[in-house]
């Protein structure tokens with residue numbers, strides 16, 4: 001594997017002006033969507049069972065053998081324009097063996113190749129397993145939707161199937177905060193994501209303050225994805241979501257980078273409240289809106305089967321396997337021929353928009369044909 005010859009953009013710092021996960025970056029560079037990002041599901045084990053878990057139905061208590069790491073590394077090696085990788089679960093660090101034998105080698109590969117890396121973790125386990133990632137990792141992505149340990153207990157174990165003691169949840173909550181502070185001090189970039197849903201929409205300013213106190217460098221905000229465990233939860237009306245975002249923008253610390261993603265507001269919705277909000281988001285300092293990478297510049301690879309999906313939520317069946325196809329070819333097939341992609345694969349460059357996330361479109365815009373629309377507010 002010749003990794004020393006790859007082009008690198010590692011010298012560019014990840015800031016509000018440069019977000020290599022945003023598909024608009026590669027779309028502008030190549031003039032078409034290109035596979036620049038690969039997400040890998042490294043485990044289906046997790047020490048929590050959150051109420052809203054978008055991969056909840058895939059979680060297990062015991063899991064099978066993974067396919068050899070060399071197969072995955074080879075297939076990453078064949079992705080011509082790889083810029084970012086993401087490692088996800090379950091809780092990726094649940095087993096120490098996964099950290100040592102899968103995660104660290106993947107991060108080492110990425111670093112050597114000049115590819116940016118992210119891991120999605122709940123950060124509730126012992127510090128040592130996260131500390132091992134420090135020399136290689138670009139972004140530690142955590143979920144934070146709580147105003148106290150009580151919220152954490154209620155939300156984080158809602159789907160456990162058995163009662164989890166308050167004391168146990170409390171210890172994990174404070175461990176997560178302590179880990180976040182320690183890792184930040186040690187130089188790790190921690191991005192805490194909060195979802196906007198029926199529980200959090202009126203508490204976002206408090207959640208934001210805690211994220212600040214945890215030492216995080218970025219606060220990400222996304223609507224809840226109505227997938228898996230979250231499928232039956234109440235859908236927040238768009239009006240409440242707009243109000244929640246305005247209240248957060250009013251109360252936020254303007255020095256902390258805020259990244260909004262998979263928003264259900266589009267520049268083709270016409271003048272009105274959406275346009276007002278989009279303008280505000282564009283004008284606020286240190287605020288960015290990321291286009292959704294899933295299926296635009298990214299695919300998800302399941303490391304147990306080699307199956308390739310458009311998202312780790314797996315609501316859409318796999319459309320290829322790394323054992324018998326190159327990832328670039330699987331992606332091209334999705335891009336050009338998959339009927340689901342044809343529904344949302346729009347692009348209005350002046351608005352910096354490349355269409356809605358599939359789940360968000362399904363939640364809020366069931367009968368809208370985005371391909372026939374154009375941005376009218378900028």
Ligand code: SF4
Nearest residue numbers: 268346347348353355
């Ligand atoms: S890219 Fe699609 S969703 Fe975005 S403004 Fe244009 S038509 Fe609307």
